[in-house]
Amino acid sequence: MSIQQPLGPRLHKSHISVAQNASGRHLNVPIYELSDGIDGPTVYIQSSIHGAEVQGNVVIYHLIQALKNITINGKIILVPNCNPVGTNIKAGEYTLGRFDPVNGTNWNRGYHFDSKQIEDFAAKVSKNDKVDLIKHEFKAALKASIDEKLNQAWGLGLAQQLNLKLQRIAVDADFVLDLHNGPVSTRHIYIPEYAKESAQLFSIPHCIFIPNIFAGALDEACFCTWWTLSEELLKRHNTQCNFGIEAFTLEMGSQEVIDFSEGQKDADSILGYLASKSVIDTSKYRPAKMQRIGVYLKDYKTLFTDFGGMVEYSVKPGDFVKKDEVMARVLNIDDLDNEQGVGQVLAPCDLIPMLHFPSASVLSGTQLFKCFTNFFEV
Numbered sequence: 001m002s003i004q005q006p007l008g009p010r011l012h013k014s015h016i017s018v019a020q021n022a023s024g025r026h027l028n029v030p031i032y033e034l035s036d037g038i039d040g041p042t043v044y045i046q047s048s049i050h051g052a053e054v055q056g057n058v059v060i061y062h063l064i065q066a067l068k069n070i071t072i073n074g075k076i077i078l079v080p081n082c083n084p085v086g087t088n089i090k091a092g093e094y095t096l097g098r099f100d101p102v103n104g105t106n107w108n109r110g111y112h113f114d115s116k117q118i119e120d121f122a123a124k125v126s127k128n129d130k131v132d133l134i135k136h137e138f139k140a141a142l143k144a145s146i147d148e149k150l151n152q153a154w155g156l157g158l159a160q161q162l163n164l165k166l167q168r169i170a171v172d173a174d175f176v177l178d179l180h181n182g183p184v185s186t187r188h189i190y191i192p193e194y195a196k197e198s199a200q201l202f203s204i205p206h207c208i209f210i211p212n213i214f215a216g217a218l219d220e221a222c223f224c225t226w227w228t229l230s231e232e233l234l235k236r237h238n239t240q241c242n243f244g245i246e247a248f249t250l251e252m253g254s255q256e257v258i259d260f261s262e263g264q265k266d267a268d269s270i271l272g273y274l275a276s277k278s279v280i281d282t283s284k285y286r287p288a289k290m291q292r293i294g295v296y297l298k299d300y301k302t303l304f305t306d307f308g309g310m311v312e313y314s315v316k317p318g319d320f321v322k323k324d325e326v327m328a329r330v331l332n333i334d335d336l337d338n339e340q341g342v343g344q345v346l347a348p349c350d351l352i353p354m355l356h357f358p359s360a361s362v363l364s365g366t367q368l369f370k371c372f373t374n375f376f377e378v
């Protein structure tokens with residue numbers, strides 16, 4: 001008689017139509033659901049909502065490979081390449097993946113958040129309601145309002161439709177990870193301030209802590225909703241409800257890049273987080289011991305160039321840069337014969353650039369760098 005090996009997680013693959021092109025073809029994305037039928041949290045991970053930010057797809061590939069051999073307590077939902085419209089808009093060598101080409105809106109700004117809905121819901125919660133019940137009912141309410149938006153008679157823009165269809169799945173999750181890339185970028189992660197401790201659970205060296213302000217992105221739509229609800233309930237009943245919901249945006253290097261070995265590290269980092277949250281049953285993945293540098297969102301600054309021209313980026317993402325250090329040199333074509341030929345962009349204070357613009361030719365007013373200022377060790 002042979003000993004039965006554990007079968008490992010069961011994988012269920014389905015598809016969802018997130019858009020329809022002018023020829024009438026539905027643009028489907030795959031949804032990979034992994035579960036061993038054990039009770040536990042739900043995890044939702046998507047990649048490439050911005051079409052040029054493709055590295056998350058290789059991360060999801062590595063996650064699926066690893067999860068085949070790991071017991072899952074709960075459910076993990078993976079949605080790679082969640083924006084097939086964005087991925088396919090090419091102009092020559094480049095992918096124009098940041099904006100819905102029809103309406104011009106950022107693909108990561110159309111998710112649902114409604115503070116009035118949260119207030120109204122909180123008003124109906126009674127003091128003795130259990131957290132699980134509140135969570136269950138509020139998720140149902142969120143799904144109903146997303147459906148209502150999707151079915152409204154006046155319709156919605158392309159990006160918002162796509163966002164809401166994805167969010168409808170993410171609403172069920174306790175942990176939401178949205179995988180992005182910067183233009184030319186070092187690894188960093190956006191973390192809600194209340195989940196600051198979770199910075200230690202990822203192997204990512206740079207952490208941006210965000211307040212309870214919704215600006216349209218998926219992570220905010222997830223955590224601001226539950227954060228606001230717990231604040232409302234605290235006001236009304238003087239009790240602290242911990243819904244245990246966390247959501248993050250992970251920026252995994254530069255756009256237009258697929259790197260399998262870096263992707264393995266990113267997947268291991270996510271598995272370390274999931275192991276710490278007991279979603280997966282393994283001691284193989286642990287958050288790395290590393291220096292982590294944090295910043296509050298208000299101190300995450302954009303450096304614009306006042307000059308247009310051809311740029312040499314003199315500092316790299318992740319470098320420590322001193323005030324007045326040259327960050328970029330801009331070649332001015334009309335003044336190559338005199339001292340105005342080269343303009344310099346200086347660091348306004350001590351900082352760490354996280355990312356810079358990907359092109360060497362820039363117009364004045366271009367966002368050249370995004371930088372940590374007033375940073376601290378986490």
Ligand SMILES: [Zn+2]
Pocket residue numbers: 050053108180181
């Ligand atoms: Zn992005």
